Amino acid sequence: MKQIINFFKILLAVTLLSLSINLFLSPHHIAAGGASGIGILVESVTGINRGQTVLVINILMLILAFFFLGKAVFLNILVGSITFPIILGSIPEIMVTQDRLLSVIFGSVIFAAGVSILYMIQASSGGTTIPPLYSKNILI
Numbered sequence: 001m002k003q004i005i006n007f008f009k010i011l012l013a014v015t016l017l018s019l020s021i022n023l024f025l026s027p028h029h030i031a032a033g034g035a036s037g038i039g040i041l042v043e044s045v046t047g048i049n050r051g052q053t054v055l056v057i058n059i060l061m062l063i064l065a066f067f068f069l070g071k072a073v074f075l076n077i078l079v080g081s082i083t084f085p086i087i088l089g090s091i092p093e094i095m096v097t098q099d100r101l102l103s104v105i106f107g108s109v110i111f112a113a114g115v116s117i118l119y120m121i122q123a124s125s126g127g128t129t130i131p132p133l134y135s136k137n138i139l140i
Contacts, residue, residue, distance in 0.1 A: 006121050014084040014125050016114030018091045024107030027095035035127025051089030058126030073122045081126030
């Protein structure tokens with residue numbers, strides 16, 4: 001039952017991340033940071049879909065997670081890493097507000113809420129949100 005609840009928490013979290021990127025940050029060409037920020041930058045320069053870029057980075061980080069983290073954490077990361085680029089690619093980019101500062105504020109708050117949900121259950125959307133989980137597991 002706990003795994004099912006965690007699955008839905010991961011879906012909620014990656015949906016929040018995707019909404020913050022596609023509704024607030026990306027329309028103003030603001031790189032969110034991490035894998036998704038790299039995805040935005042690569043898309044701006046090359047036209048390669050940001051979801052595809054995030055997926056490639058996630059695969060590389062997943063390989064490291066497989067070797068350094070336990071099975072349960074790895075599975076949570078796997079779910080987040082797979083669902084994040086899918087949801088990111090399925091939400092259209094819409095500029096919710098013309099005000100760049102408001103977009104940064106709202107986008108950052110929503111993004112932080114998503115990452116917080118993931119960290120509370122030792123999960124990740126992949127990419128650069130994986131390394132903090134290494135330090136948490138070392139300390140436990």
